[in-house]
Amino acid sequence: MRLAFAHKFALGFFFVAALSLGLPPLLERLGMNETLAKYATLCVAASLGWLLANQITRNVRSLRECTDRIRQGDLSQPVRLSGGRHFPDETVDLSHSIQDMVQSLCDLVGHIQKAADQVKTCSEDLSHSSQGVKQTSQDISETMHQVAVGAESQQEDVSHSAAHVHAIAEAIRANADAAREAFRFAEDTHQRSTVGVDLSRLTVSQMESLFERIDEATNQVVRLEEKTRSVNRIAEVITSIAEKTHLLSLNASIEAARAGDAGRGFSAVADEIRKLAEGAGTQAEQIGEIVRQLETESNRISTLMTTMGEEVRAGREDLDSILRALEQIQNASQEVSQRSGAIFEKAEDTASEARKMAEDIESIAEVAKQNATATDAMRRTLGVQSQGMDAVVNQAVRLFEMSVRLGEVARRFRTE
Amino acid sequence: MTARERGSWLLFRAGERDYALRIDALAEIVAARAPKLIPLVPIEVGGVLNCRGEPLPVVDGGLVLEGRRSGSTRHALVFEREELRLGLLVDHVLRIDRELDPSRLTSIDDPVPSAGACEAWKQTSLGRQLGIVNTESLLSRATELLVRNGEQSKEDPCHSAF
Numbered sequence: 001m002r003l004a005f006a007h008k009f010a011l012g013f014f015f016v017a018a019l020s021l022g023l024p025p026l027l028e029r030l031g032m033n034e035t036l037a038k039y040a041t042l043c044v045a046a047s048l049g050w051l052l053a054n055q056i057t058r059n060v061r062s063l064r065e066c067t068d069r070i071r072q073g074d075l076s077q078p079v080r081l082s083g084g085r086h087f088p089d090e091t092v093d094l095s096h097s098i099q100d101m102v103q104s105l106c107d108l109v110g111h112i113q114k115a116a117d118q119v120k121t122c123s124e125d126l127s128h129s130s131q132g133v134k135q136t137s138q139d140i141s142e143t144m145h146q147v148a149v150g151a152e153s154q155q156e157d158v159s160h161s162a163a164h165v166h167a168i169a170e171a172i173r174a175n176a177d178a179a180r181e182a183f184r185f186a187e188d189t190h191q192r193s194t195v196g197v198d199l200s201r202l203t204v205s206q207m208e209s210l211f212e213r214i215d216e217a218t219n220q221v222v223r224l225e226e227k228t229r230s231v232n233r234i235a236e237v238i239t240s241i242a243e244k245t246h247l248l249s250l251n252a253s254i255e256a257a258r259a260g261d262a263g264r265g266f267s268a269v270a271d272e273i274r275k276l277a278e279g280a281g282t283q284a285e286q287i288g289e290i291v292r293q294l295e296t297e298s299n300r301i302s303t304l305m306t307t308m309g310e311e312v313r314a315g316r317e318d319l320d321s322i323l324r325a326l327e328q329i330q331n332a333s334q335e336v337s338q339r340s341g342a343i344f345e346k347a348e349d350t351a352s353e354a355r356k357m358a359e360d361i362e363s364i365a366e367v368a369k370q371n372a373t374a375t376d377a378m379r380r381t382l383g384v385q386s387q388g389m390d391a392v393v394n395q396a397v398r399l400f401e402m403s404v405r406l407g408e409v410a411r412r413f414r415t416e
Numbered sequence: 417m418t419a420r421e422r423g424s425w426l427l428f429r430a431g432e433r434d435y436a437l438r439i440d441a442l443a444e445i446v447a448a449r450a451p452k453l454i455p456l457v458p459i460e461v462g463g464v465l466n467c468r469g470e471p472l473p474v475v476d477g478g479l480v481l482e483g484r485r486s487g488s489t490r491h492a493l494v495f496e497r498e499e500l501r502l503g504l505l506v507d508h509v510l511r512i513d514r515e516l517d518p519s520r521l522t523s524i525d526d527p528v529p530s531a532g533a534c535e536a537w538k539q540t541s542l543g544r545q546l547g548i549v550n551t552e553s554l555l556s557r558a559t560e561l562l563v564r565n566g567e568q569s570k571e572d573p574c575h576s577a578f
Contacts, residue, residue, distance in 0.1 A: 243447070247491070250426070250445045253512050257424050257439045274512070 003087040005056070012052035020045045058083045059091035066098055073412040075106045109413040116407035123400035130396050134389040141382040148379050151372035158365040165361045169354035176347035183340035190333040197330050200323045207319055211312050218305040225298040232295055235288040242281030249274030425518075427510040427546075428493065431478035431486050433527070434546050435534070439512060441551035443496040448474070448489045448505050462562065465492060465503060474503035475558040481547065482528045495555055502558055518548050533557050 003011075020041055027037035059081045066079045079099040081092060252270030256263030424439040451463025451474050462475040472494065478486030492503035521538035527545055533554045534547040 247445055247447060247509075250509060250512060253424065254426075254439050254442050254444060 001087055003089055005089040005091060008056045008087070008089060009053075012049065012056060016045045016049045016052065019048060055083060059089075059095065063091060063094055063098060066095070066102075070098075070102060070105070074414045075102050075109060076414045076416050078102075105413070106415040109410050109415055113407060113410040116403045116410050120400060120403035120407060123396050123403050127393055127396035127400060130389055130393040134386055134393060137382050137386040137389055141379055141386060144375055144379040144382055148372060148375035151368060151375045155365060155368035155372045158361065158368045162358065162361040162365045165354070165358045169351065169358045172347065172354045173351045176344065176351045179340060179344040179347040183337065183344045186333060186337035186340040190330065190337045193326060193330040193333045197323070197326045200319070200326050204316075204319055204323055207312070207316055211309075211316060214305065214309055214312050218302070218309050221298060221302045221305050225295070225302050228291060228294045228298050232288065232291040235284055235291050238284040239281060239288055242277050242284045245277030246274060246281060249277050424512050424514045425516040426493070427513055427516075428477075428491070428506045429508055429510060430504075430506040431482045431484060433482070434510065434540075434544055435481060435506075435549050436513070436516060436518065436546055437493065437549045437554075438551065441495065443494040443501070445509055446472070446492050446494060446503070448492040448503075451505070462505065467494070467503075472501060472503045473562065474505050475561055477504045477506040480504065480554060480558050480561065481533050481549070495551070497555060500555070500559070502555060502562075504554065504558060518546075521546065 023041040023044060024034065024037040027040055028034055032040060062081050063079070066077070069075075069077055079095045079102060081095050249270045252273060253267055256267030256270055259266065425436045426439045426442060426445075427434060427436050429435070446465065446467050448465065451465050453463055454473070462473065465472040465474050472492070474492050476485050477489070477493075478484050486505060486507055488507070489505040490508040492505050493509075495502050495504065518536065518538055521540060524537045524539050524545065526534070526537050533549060535550040535553070536548040538546045538548060540546050
């Protein structure tokens with residue numbers, strides 16, 4: 001039968017009160033004085049009250065002991081009540097509740113211990129992982145630093161390459177301009193060579209006419225020379241005749257002298273003959289002199305004409321050579337013009353390709369610059385991440401320490 | 417000099433000087449073509465000319481008059497003495513001077529050792545040296561030259577024409 005705690009106290013109080021009221025008269029009846037009876041009643045009432053209270057509060061003490069054990073962390077002992085089996089009261093309920101609480105607390109502590117262990121393990125793992133991640137982050141940061149350095153170097157190299165490619169593009173453009181000028185010059189040269197060839201052909205034609213006239217003049221000079229020699233021979237004959245006549249006159253004078261007086265007339269004739277011979281001889285000498293001069297002049301002219309003829313022939317050969325050379329130059333200039341045109345076109349294409357390549361190189365340089373910047377930013381981010389990982393590691397260490405402490409706290413509760 | 421001596425003189429040049437020879441001492445004057453060689457007789461001495469088909473021995477006038485061979489000779493003065501017919505090669509005959517009077521010309525010393533071929537040396541009005549030739553001395557000397565060379569060749573069957 002359930003009897004509430006308050007009822008138990010009320011009954012006990014009633015019983016003690018009843019005893020206190022009824023016992024003194026009883027004791028007085030028994031011959032105890034009033035005061036002694038009161039004191040005895042008081043003692044009995046007190047003792048009975050203490051017993052009743054003790055009985056009533058026995059469970060409370062058990063519960064207190066239990067809670068003390070619980071406070072001390074001993075959850076292994078069940079909640080046992082020393083009394084109240086026959087008249088259960090709230091203490092029994094309380095014991096049940098405390099038992100449930102202990103059970104729940106045991107479960108909780110168990111869970112906490114497990115959780116603490118798990119947290120410890122996880123914190124250890126987290127610490128290790130954080131350490132690993134930190135190390136990895138450091139490695140990545142170092143690698144990113146190297147990549148950043150390499151990217152910067154690459155960016156510089158690409159920038160230099162872009163500058164070189166720009167220079168090459170400029171040079172190619174200049175070459176294209178030079179090729180254009182060369183093409184125009186080749187065209188002009190070809191036209192001029194064509195004009196030169198035409199003029200040379202005209203000159204050759206005129207030279208051939210001149211050669212013919214020179215040859216004719218040379219032949220005329222040769223004929224004149226022959227006639228001059230003929231005249232010279234005649235003059236020599238005349239001179240010889242004059243000389244012989246002079247000798248004849250001398251001999252006539254000699255004969256006239258040998259003849260003495262009879263030869264005087266003959267001597268006069270001889271003198272006249274001598275004078276005639278001298279005159280003829282003088283004229284013949286003059287003729288001879290003139291002829292010699294003519295011969296000298298004609299020889300000179302003939303030599304000059306011969307030299308001119310040879311020079312003209314050589315000049316003609318040279319002119320033919322020049323004409324052939326001009327024709328070759330014309331052909332070569334035409335070919336050069338064609339090739340220059342092709343080169344010019346190719347140079348233009350190459351210059352265009354070079355410009356595109358320069359632009360591509362610049363784009364690559366820009367990308368490299370961006371990569372370098374991004375790499376540097378990533379490196380800084382990794383640095384920040386590393387710092388964050390340091391914090392994580394520190395937090396993991398703290399968590400580990402907390403889990404250890406939690407485990408220690410949980411282990412203060414004995415569940416078994 | 418007598419009127420006969422003032423007669424016609426033949427002026428000729430031999431070597432480097434002019435000479436005068438009495439015209440009546442000459443037989444004729446012929447053109448001096450290249451003389452033919454006489455065996456064993458040096459060409460400097462003379463040779464043989466073909467004078468109208470007849471051989472005419474000739475002697476170098478410069479060698480006879482000056483002791484030195486003449487340059488190129490154009491005329492030969494032909495002398496005749498009895499059976500001797502001899503030619504004297506001279507550079508060329510200048511003229512016949514009918515007015516020459518050697519006695520009026522200035523005498524000068526013998527510039528060359530003419531070995532007596534010139535009887536006198538005069539200076540003309542133009543300042544030229546003129547040798548007055550002694551015909552006999554001239555022929556004598558010429559003959560001597562030829563004979564001397566002829567004697568040298570007597571041992572040789574091919575001896576001179578003299």
